[in-house]
Amino acid sequence: MTRYAMVTDLRKCVACQACTASCNAEWEVPAGLSRTQIRKTPIKGTFPKLVAGTLVAQCAHCDDAPCVPACPSAATSKDAKGIVQVNRDVCIGCGFCVEACPYEARFINPVIKKVDKCDFCSPRLERGQLPACVTTCPANAKFFGDLDDRNSEVFRMVFSEGASRRDTPEIAVGPNVYYLGKREQVDLVMASYPPRPPKLPVAGVLWERAAKPLVIGAVAMTFLGQAAAFFQQLRIGEKEHED
Amino acid sequence: MKRTITRRGFMGSVGVASVAGLTGMARPLKAQAHPTGWRGTRRVKKIATICEMCFWRCGVLASVADGKVLRVEGNPDHPMTQGRLCARGNAGTGLLYDRDRLKWPLMRVGKRGEGVFKRVSWDEALDFLANKLKNLKQEHGPESVAFFPHGVSASFFHTLMKAYGTPNSAEPAFAQCRGPREVGYALTFGKGLGSPEPVDLEEAKLVVLIGSHLGENVFTSQITAFAKGLARGAKLVVVDPRFSTAAEKADWWLPIRPGTDLALLLAWIHVLIAEGLYDQDYIRKYAEGFAELAAHVETFTPEWAEEITQLPAAQIRDTARAMGQAKPAVVVHPGRHVTWYGDDTQRSRAMAILTALLGSYGRKGGIFLSTSIPRGGFEVPDFPESERGRADGAGTKFPLGSKDLGITNGLVDATVSSQPYPIKAWIVYGQNVLQSIPQPERTLKAIESLDLLVVVDVMPVDQVLYADLVLPEATYLERYDAPTIAETAKEPFIAVRFPACDPMYESKPGWWIAKQLAARLGLEAFFPWASPEEHLAGITEPMELNLAELRTRGAHKFPGRPYLEDRVAAGEPLFETENGKIHLYSKKLKELGFDPLPRYTPVEDPPKGFFRLIYGRAPVHSFARTENNEMLHGLMPENEVWLAAQAAQALGLKDGEKVVLENADGTKSLPIRLKVTEGIRSDCAYVVHGFGQRSRLLTRAGGKGASDTDLMSRVKVDPLMGGTGMRVNFVRPLALANQN
Numbered sequence: 001m002t003r004y005a006m007v008t009d010l011r012k013c014v015a016c017q018a019c020t021a022s023c024n025a026e027w028e029v030p031a032g033l034s035r036t037q038i039r040k041t042p043i044k045g046t047f048p049k050l051v052a053g054t055l056v057a058q059c060a061h062c063d064d065a066p067c068v069p070a071c072p073s074a075a076t077s078k079d080a081k082g083i084v085q086v087n088r089d090v091c092i093g094c095g096f097c098v099e100a101c102p103y104e105a106r107f108i109n110p111v112i113k114k115v116d117k118c119d120f121c122s123p124r125l126e127r128g129q130l131p132a133c134v135t136t137c138p139a140n141a142k143f144f145g146d147l148d149d150r151n152s153e154v155f156r157m158v159f160s161e162g163a164s165r166r167d168t169p170e171i172a173v174g175p176n177v178y179y180l181g182k183r184e185q186v187d188l189v190m191a192s193y194p195p196r197p198p199k200l201p202v203a204g205v206l207w208e209r210a211a212k213p214l215v216i217g218a219v220a221m222t223f224l225g226q227a228a229a230f231f232q233q234l235r236i237g238e239k240e241h242e243d
Numbered sequence: 244m245k246r247t248i249t250r251r252g253f254m255g256s257v258g259v260a261s262v263a264g265l266t267g268m269a270r271p272l273k274a275q276a277h278p279t280g281w282r283g284t285r286r287v288k289k290i291a292t293i294c295e296m297c298f299w300r301c302g303v304l305a306s307v308a309d310g311k312v313l314r315v316e317g318n319p320d321h322p323m324t325q326g327r328l329c330a331r332g333n334a335g336t337g338l339l340y341d342r343d344r345l346k347w348p349l350m351r352v353g354k355r356g357e358g359v360f361k362r363v364s365w366d367e368a369l370d371f372l373a374n375k376l377k378n379l380k381q382e383h384g385p386e387s388v389a390f391f392p393h394g395v396s397a398s399f400f401h402t403l404m405k406a407y408g409t410p411n412s413a414e415p416a417f418a419q420c421r422g423p424r425e426v427g428y429a430l431t432f433g434k435g436l437g438s439p440e441p442v443d444l445e446e447a448k449l450v451v452l453i454g455s456h457l458g459e460n461v462f463t464s465q466i467t468a469f470a471k472g473l474a475r476g477a478k479l480v481v482v483d484p485r486f487s488t489a490a491e492k493a494d495w496w497l498p499i500r501p502g503t504d505l506a507l508l509l510a511w512i513h514v515l516i517a518e519g520l521y522d523q524d525y526i527r528k529y530a531e532g533f534a535e536l537a538a539h540v541e542t543f544t545p546e547w548a549e550e551i552t553q554l555p556a557a558q559i560r561d562t563a564r565a566m567g568q569a570k571p572a573v574v575v576h577p578g579r580h581v582t583w584y585g586d587d588t589q590r591s592r593a594m595a596i597l598t599a600l601l602g603s604y605g606r607k608g609g610i611f612l613s614t615s616i617p618r619g620g621f622e623v624p625d626f627p628e629s630e631r632g633r634a635d636g637a638g639t640k641f642p643l644g645s646k647d648l649g650i651t652n653g654l655v656d657a658t659v660s661s662q663p664y665p666i667k668a669w670i671v672y673g674q675n676v677l678q679s680i681p682q683p684e685r686t687l688k689a690i691e692s693l694d695l696l697v698v699v700d701v702m703p704v705d706q707v708l709y710a711d712l713v714l715p716e717a718t719y720l721e722r723y724d725a726p727t728i729a730e731t732a733k734e735p736f737i738a739v740r741f742p743a744c745d746p747m748y749e750s751k752p753g754w755w756i757a758k759q760l761a762a763r764l765g766l767e768a769f770f771p772w773a774s775p776e777e778h779l780a781g782i783t784e785p786m787e788l789n790l791a792e793l794r795t796r797g798a799h800k801f802p803g804r805p806y807l808e809d810r811v812a813a814g815e816p817l818f819e820t821e822n823g824k825i826h827l828y829s830k831k832l833k834e835l836g837f838d839p840l841p842r843y844t845p846v847e848d849p850p851k852g853f854f855r856l857i858y859g860r861a862p863v864h865s866f867a868r869t870e871n872n873e874m875l876h877g878l879m880p881e882n883e884v885w886l887a888a889q890a891a892q893a894l895g896l897k898d899g900e901k902v903v904l905e906n907a908d909g910t911k912s913l914p915i916r917l918k919v920t921e922g923i924r925s926d927c928a929y930v931v932h933g934f935g936q937r938s939r940l941l942t943r944a945g946g947k948g949a950s951d952t953d954l955m956s957r958v959k960v961d962p963l964m965g966g967t968g969m970r971v972n973f974v975r976p977l978a979l980a981n982q983n
Contacts, residue, residue: 013472015488016862017878021330024874025314031877043486045923047887048498050921069789077649136317138327139470185491222842 002081003118003147003176006131008056008156010181010189012141015040015054019133019142026121030111035059035118036133041192053185055193056142058133059084059105059118060166063174066198070100075115082176083122088114102171102195120144147176154178164190165241171195250493265534285309291318291797292728293740295394295719296331296338297865299439299462300727303332305720305743312336312720312743322736322800323464323729329842330863330973331879332412332463337872338701338718339747343942345703346717346748355691358708358940363715365749372712373763375695376407379668384588385409386631387667389654393674395724395740396716396753399770400672400699403757406769408627409596409656411634411666415679418966424581426643426964427591430829432604433819437613437731441805442469444477444573446608451480451567453594454583455503455576457486463864482507482560484857485885485929486922495562499832501855501927502584502846503552508593509549509843511563513540515600520567522602529818530599532828539840551843572608585959585968588643589841592829596841599825605817611805613731619784623769631664641965642698642835650965652958653681658689664706668695677705677937678867681955681969684910699756702871703940712748717742717751723775726782733805738798739779739788754778757857781874791903846971853907853973854890854928858951867933870944881948882934883916886976887925896977902976904928904949908956912949912978928974 020034029035036058043052061084067076068084075091078084081217091114098106098115121131129135134142145152158164163178164186173195179186285308286815294301294315306314315335319326348368353359363371385408393414404412417425425435431795443469457469466872473479473492482495482504490496498508515521516537526533545556545563552559552969566573575598581587595604603609625962635653637644644650658666669690677683690696690709698710701718716722724740746752758770772778786799793799804810810817833839849855863878864870884904886896896902898919904912913935923929934948955968959968 009474011492012472012474014461014466014862016458016461016466017330018333018461018463018862020878021333021863021874022316022328025333025336031873033877043920045921047889047921047924048486048496050486052922054488055486079694121962125499135326136328136333138329138461138466140327140467141470232819 001148004061004082005145005147005154005158005176005178006058006120006134007129007143007154007178007180009143009157010054010056010179010185010203012139013054013056014139015139018136018138019056022136023118023133027116029067029116030109033107033109033116035105035116039193041101041188043075043126044188051184051188053181055188055189056179057103057105057193058177059101059120060103060175060177061120062102065100066100066102066173067097067106070096070198072096083120084117085122086115086117088112091115099199102198103166104196132179137153166193166195168194171197173198182219244605247749249300253938258685264328281312286799287313290743290744291320291739291795292720293395293724293738294328294332294915295336295740295796296329296335296869297462298394299926300395300465301328302728302738303328303335304797305335305745310744312339316460317463318797320796321798322734323366323453323732325464325467327463327467329461329463330688331461331865331869331872331875334869334872334874335720337874337907339720339744341702341871341873343401343703343708343871343940344701344718344748344750345713347715348749348751349710349713355696355709358938360713365751368712368714369756369759369763372697373760375668376760376764378694380408383665384631384632385627386411386629387665388670389413389634389658389668390670390672391651391654391674391676392672393679394672394718395713396725397672397755398725399683399754402769403628403761403766406624406631406761406766407764410629410632411649411654413635413651413654415651415674417645417648418650418652418964419582419679419681419969420580422579422582422648422964422966423587423646423961424579424591425456427588428577428595430566430592430643430831431595431599433821433826434613434822436577436610438730439465439729440577440579441611441613441731441733441828442468443572443574443608443611443638443805444574444731445471445475447472447477447569447574448572449480449565449574451476451482451566451573451575452506453482453508453576453578453743454488454581456485456487456489456859458492459862460579460860462946469845472574476858478565479781480565483515484924485859486920486925487503487859495565495883496909497552497558497562497652498924500551500924501857503548503843505586505590505593505841506543506548506551506712506843507559508590508597509540509543509841510545510552510559511566512536512593512597512600514542514545514560514563515567515597517579518564519569520697521600525571525602526600526827530825530827531822532826535828536596536840536976543843549601551845561923562946566597566601569608571603573598573601573603574609575601575603575626576612582961582966583968583970584846585961585966585971586844587961587968588963593841596827599827603834604825605807607806611733612807612810612830614735614801614803614805615733616728616737616801617729618728618784619763619781619786621771623771633901634663634666636965641961642962644655650873651676652682652960652967653965655686655689658692659685665900667693668697670697670699671694671706671710673701675704675706675867675936676839678933678950678952681958681967683952686955699753701750702868703938704867707940708938714756716756717746717750717752720744720808721746721750723754723778724752725778730801732803734800734803736798737788737793739793741775741794781943832963835963837917849926849973851909853975854886855926855970856904856951856972856974857927857929858932858968859929860933864931867936869931869938871941876943880943881916883918883929884949884976885918885920885923885929887923888919888921890925891919896976896978901979903979904930904954904974905977906954906956907973908974910954910956911977912954912974913946915949928976
């Protein structure tokens with residue numbers, strides 16, 4: 001099996017946004033939007049005892065990705081290598097997955113009017129290349145590989161060096177994007193950018209479990225009601241109208 | 244022959260609109276959004292060339308299909324770049340396809356500053372300029388033409404200007420940037436550092452950054468080495484009044500009182516000597532003037548420096564000891580833009596002396612040595628000697644001013660005052676003189692007095708509005724330039740820039756423009772080559788290269804001799820001073836009437852209610868050159884001003900609100916967003932340089948953010964080399980609501 005993961009070493013990252021620019025150029029992401037972003041945490045502490053850090057954000061290709069059940073057209077799915085893929089031929093651009101994502105990693109691309117996000121540069125991987133952000137990183141801070149391969153760099157970083165991921169006890173969907181760094185900086189990044197409660201997975205679940213039966217029920221009831229009315233009318237005949 | 248029609252190919256041939264119409268989809272997706280689609284349908288060629296989104300000259304590969312550049316990436320075969328590239332480099336096509344580019348030669352028809360032009364042919368433009376230049380030479384002498392170049396392609400114009408007979412060329416690279424450093428290190432070690440600066444960051448055990456904000460200031464290969472060094476465990480000292488990205492990574496952050504760096508350096512030197520932590524063998528063997536230095540710094544104790552710098556004496560002592568421990572593998576980063584307070588050459592001297600005491604110059608993990616590469620040339624006539632000499636004071640009023648790079652502000656002064664003689668015309672090439680030179684009102688005054696202003700550029704930068712003639716240059720992706728010969732790399736190399744595509748519109752490469760003008764001025768003999776290929780062959784002749792391979796790979800490296808032991812082995816001199824020694828004490832400065840050892844001169848405090856204006860860079864922009872690039876503008880459309888939380892609170896200002904900055908002379912900036920933070924001292928305000936551009940022909944960048952340069956109505960000129968100290972201005976933020 002293959003389970004792809006990305007690790008960013010925040011000790012090396014200088015927040016230069018080369019990853020964002022490279023990704024944007026590679027995938028023709030419209031200016032002002034991005035599949036991967038650099039976010040600087042607020043500077044914490046009191047001068048001159050300060051700490052600040054950098055989040056390198058992108059789709060986390062979660063094990064239990066909330067975007068998958070949120071998609072009403074089944075355009076979003078996990079592939080065999082753990083990559084969350086979007087089939088754009090099927091995507092209807094409804095944005096449910098954008099709301100569902102705990103990491104704000106998805107957006108509607110205004111040019112194509114479909115959802116857009118990081119796919120770990122799948123077409124590059126197929127050609128034997130690394131993701132564009134990894135290749136271009138001037139600080140050599142990004143590492144990509146297979147967590148199921150015990151000899152990989154990312155395996156070592158995640159399972160020996162204890163890379164962190166953006167999880168909380170409430171929201172733990174198994175993101176495969178990890179961060180290494182000074183403890184206080186990683187902690188600050190994790191605390192500054194916790195996953196947000198997935199909104200529409202709930203809606204999606206609601207749709208599946210509650211709303212869908214209700215709607216079907218309502219349609220059925222409407223039909224039954226119409227039928228009942230019809231038969232009743234047959235039984236009692238037309239009333240005369242009085243103006 | 245049977246051809247498989249792929250879905251992508253099929254869609255491409257049917258056309259976008261009909262498919263979209265038939266299926267109800269917005270667009271066929273993959274072919275549009277995934278450039279990998281080119282592979283199936285179009286032949287993609289990769290052309291190796293050199294980036295010019297900044298001046299670091301990284302090697303890039305341009306992917307080209309059907310004459311269009313689709314993507315620019317780092318060149319894995321380039322010895323310095325190794326396939327990596329910063330945000331700006333990745334956004335190269337944003338410059339090439341910028342809708343606001345200068346497209347054809349223009350002649351002014353409106354008033355200066357209005358930016359109203361008529362389109363003219365190249366013949367008209369070049370004939371006009373050649374006639375003007377002939378007349379100027381006849382009436383006022385060739386020195387009446389001043390040249391403001393920047394960038395590699397300006398090399399051909401340098402030749403043209405020298406052949407024409409004017410010595411008055413000046414790049415901001417000297418008097419607004421690294422001039423003091425070059426002079427300070429040359430006084431000490433016999434040679435300036437050059438670019439890329441030879442800092443052995445990957446091997447260092449300790450890195451000292453003084454006002455260098457690596458990370459926000461990005462040169463790809465330097466960042467690679469910096470990050471590698473840190474990952475290997477190098478300790479980091481960051482001296483900066485602001486909590487920069489580098490400061491976040493620092494083991495010691497020294498939030499120094501702005502303008503007092505020289506006091507800190509002297510205290511460090513004091514500790515190294517007082518505690519015997521300097522490299523005694525190295526100093527004994529290679530240096531002279533140690534006794535004078537030791538006596539000079541005797542009273543410059545950490546306690547003395549604490550009063551001045553507002554840094555705890557213990558911290559000064561600790562960091563000095565850390566340096567002593569890590570020596571000689573210490574990089575005291577010499578910085579790049581170092582024209583701050585007008586005593587900048589002396590501060591650079593102090594940094595060079597500190598480097599010498601640590602035994603770091605020519606040692607692994609310190610400053611490495613450059614290796615020269617033999618280069619060829621062409622037989623050309625001697626350049627005419629100017630009888631009147633330079634007008635900018637380089638070599639005269641400013642004895643250590645560079646005669647190669649000149650003093651830009653010296654030329655502005657000469658133009659305004661007509662002293663020592665009148666300057667009648669400017670040719671500005673690839674730089675924005677209203678953003679790169681402080682006191683822009685003075686620069687405008689100079690421009691208004693000119694008979695002729697010619698601007699050669701890719702973009703309609705600020706001074707284009709005032710130009711009489713505008714010549715559109717091709718971008719770096721469309722032109723050949725003189726090869727880059729990097730002797731200050733650990734492994735020196737040559738790299739070439741060849742066009743990835745044809746010049747768009749009517750833009751032309753710099754070499755072509757220079758040659759055309761030379762022909763019209765009867766100066767063809769200075770350009771004895773017919774084509775870029777011939778030019779490259781001439782330059783590389785003694786290097787014994789396979790030129791076809793060089794063009795395919797983009798670069799070729801040579802063995803380097805970066806450390807002192809390599810020089811010993813090669814029988815080369817170790818230091819390039821006249822007597823081969825490191826000059827801790829400078830007899831040359833003494834002879835010129837300056838301090839032979841660096842001395843701290845007090846800086847003034849900000850007036851009440853004002854903050855010292857400090858400035859720097861963002862990783863996604865280069866100077867004032869990239870703000871209009873669609874991709875980079877998307878990443879950072881405007882700048883913000885950092886202000887200490889305590890100060891903002893006292894003024895009743897809130898994070899994120901828009902303010903106007905007003906300097907102590909009453910000059911106001913465009914509106915700028917306020918960043919209220921703990922991460923800056925409460926006596927200064929910080930902005931990223933390059934915003935607040937005046938040119939409304941820049942439809943994205945024009946008028947966005949605030950220009951630090953506009954607020955620099957004061958400068959403090961370095962008496963040694965003529966550089967403009969620019970951190971001598973004070974500003975206060977005014978709530979936008981109170982502005983009319």
